[in-house]
Amino acid sequence: MPDNMSLREKLDLTAANKRLIDADGPLHPVTAKQRDLWYKIELAYTSGSLDGGPLSLLDTEMALRYGLSVEGRRVHELFETAGHGEAFEYVLKSARSGDPPPLAEAARHIHFLIFHRSKRAEAGNFRRGAAASPIPGHVPPEPSRIAPLMSEMSERFAAARTAAGPLELAAFAHQGIMRAQPFAAGSPRVARLLMNMALIGGGLDPVSIRPELREEYLEAVRSSLDQEEDYGTPFFAFLLDEELKSQEFRMRMLHIIEDPEPSGRAETP
Numbered sequence: 001m002p003d004n005m006s007l008r009e010k011l012d013l014t015a016a017n018k019r020l021i022d023a024d025g026p027l028h029p030v031t032a033k034q035r036d037l038w039y040k041i042e043l044a045y046t047s048g049s050l051d052g053g054p055l056s057l058l059d060t061e062m063a064l065r066y067g068l069s070v071e072g073r074r075v076h077e078l079f080e081t082a083g084h085g086e087a088f089e090y091v092l093k094s095a096r097s098g099d100p101p102p103l104a105e106a107a108r109h110i111h112f113l114i115f116h117r118s119k120r121a122e123a124g125n126f127r128r129g130a131a132a133s134p135i136p137g138h139v140p141p142e143p144s145r146i147a148p149l150m151s152e153m154s155e156r157f158a159a160a161r162t163a164a165g166p167l168e169l170a171a172f173a174h175q176g177i178m179r180a181q182p183f184a185a186g187s188p189r190v191a192r193l194l195m196n197m198a199l200i201g202g203g204l205d206p207v208s209i210r211p212e213l214r215e216e217y218l219e220a221v222r223s224s225l226d227q228e229e230d231y232g233t234p235f236f237a238f239l240l241d242e243e244l245k246s247q248e249f250r251m252r253m254l255h256i257i258e259d260p261e262p263s264g265r266a267e268t269p
Contacts, residue, residue, distance in 0.1 A: 010244060011240065042057075043084070043193075044088070046210055047084060047192050047193075050209060054077065055077055055078075075118075076119075084114050086114075087113040088193065088196075090109065095197045100201055102154040107177060110189075122184050126147060126183065127143055127182060134218060146182045153180070166198050170207075171235055172198075172230045173198050174194065178225065204243055204247075208242075
């Protein structure tokens with residue numbers, strides 16, 4: 001992907017890639033199941049790592065694929081990894097249903113699934129106190145504003161579904177959660193899963209943000225938080241680049257394009 005491509009050219013490339021992938025036909029059920037498992041592991045690992053989690057990719061695979069505990073890891077870390085896997089399965093089912101739940105409801109259920117073993121009192125509940133934001137300089141709204149903000153966000157998201165593309169919806173969902181930080185802990189993980197729910201629901205590939213991109217990712221989020229629209233912001237551009245990477249990875253898997261050099265990603269399980 002040339003570095004000098006415009007936003008419009010990248011969006012056109014995303015659409016062209018989708019046509020190529022769709023033309024290849026549906027995956028064999030066994031292959032599709034393996035792909036979903038790979039994303040389940042990959043997203044649990046990368047999302048946890050972005051938030052400072054200590055589990056390696058291998059630790060995450062052992063926990064999610066085999067249900068094995070990992071020596072030297074705290075129980076809550078393994079619980080939250082397992083919960084993230086459950087939340088991703090919920091995201092897949094909701095996105096593929098064609099009728100996903102309201103955004104606020106989905107956010108609360110995703111949070112519950114991630115934390116119902118490790119933080120039972122907080123799981124699925126909007127925060128009642130102040131929240132620390134991972135974005136330097138960002139002060140989340142007061143707790144009394146969370147429920148109205150999430151309700152408004154749900155209404156705007158539902159209204160936009162008929163006109164906006166999946167990348168715009170994904171950016172809107174992600175940035176809305178990052179602005180509000182509606183949960184005492186774990187809001188960024190919820191934001192990324194909602195983002196992927198919008199992408200999958202629109203027929204695009206899930207986006208996995210690798211931990212080595214953490215600073216670039218957070219800067220894109222930070223510099224876009226005050227924007228009234230999420231289309232065309234630095235975060236939208238970052239998300240678009242990551243979606244193109246996901247599409248290219250899938251096209252290499254399908255041998256639609258060849259990859260003469262190592263991709264830098266883990267192999268599918």
